[in-house]
Amino acid sequence: MKLFQDKRFNITLLFLFVILLVCFYLSGFKIGVSQYDINLTIITALFMLLTTIIAVSLPLYSATKVDQERKEKETENTYISIARYVGEELVDNIIRIEDLLQNNKDTFKQINDKSQNSSELSRIKNSVSIWRLTSEELFICLDDVRHRDLIISGMLTKIPNDNMASAIKDAYSKMSNLRHRLRRMVAFFSGLNQEHPNNPKELIDHMQKTKAPKSIKSVEEEIDIFLKQARKAVEEINKVIKSYGQELKIITYSPEKEKSKDVIGK
Missing domain, CATH: 1.10.287 (Helix Hairpins)
Structure with a gap:
């Protein structure tokens, strides 16, 4: 036949x-x-x-x-699965960053409350220590496993929705930039926290006062850029999967109450 x-x-x-x-x-x-x-x-x-x-x-x-x-339905289901597969990874990364930033904020508040009379240099040193640990944790925990698997398989390039594919690509590109920035920051701050005979205390103090705040600001800007693009990608994914009764949400937790943030509403 x-x-x-x-x-x-x-x-x-x-x-x-x-x-x-x-x-x-x-x-x-x-x-x-x-x-x-x-x-x-x-x-x-x-x-x-x-x-x-x-x-x-x-x-x-x-x-x-x-x-x-049947083939169209299978292809459609495949792309919906891909969208959720990558979208859930982006949501996890957003939650990790927001949790760490909130922890940073709480830690800084506790330190400032306990050392209100501390010097500017002392506060900067505290910031350097906290941000070094935060950068290390972010660098390790930001995932690119699912996205990388889909690139290797070639499936991500076949997504028929150009807006969603472009948003996902941009989000992971911004995350790559953020990881590079975090790695450089960890190396720089680790050097500032280590005493060395060739690095006089005056030089280290000067770099902490002048270079450290700029580095922290740069990382904060990179984080903000990634978060905006990641939210945009999740928003585009939701536009596709909402018609199939599915939706990605960012769930954040606080000691007072539990709040659910719809990504599209951000």
């Missing part, structure tokens, strides 16, 4: 049938067949051909349509 789905086979079959009719028409007179019988035979053959084509084509068309719908 699959042969009848091949256009070349159908054309060849029709061509051979026409040749046979022409040969019959030309040779019919030589063997004594009357014009009436020749015409009747040709008309009957054409009618049988038309009936056969209709009888074969209708089931084939129905089967082809069902198969096409």
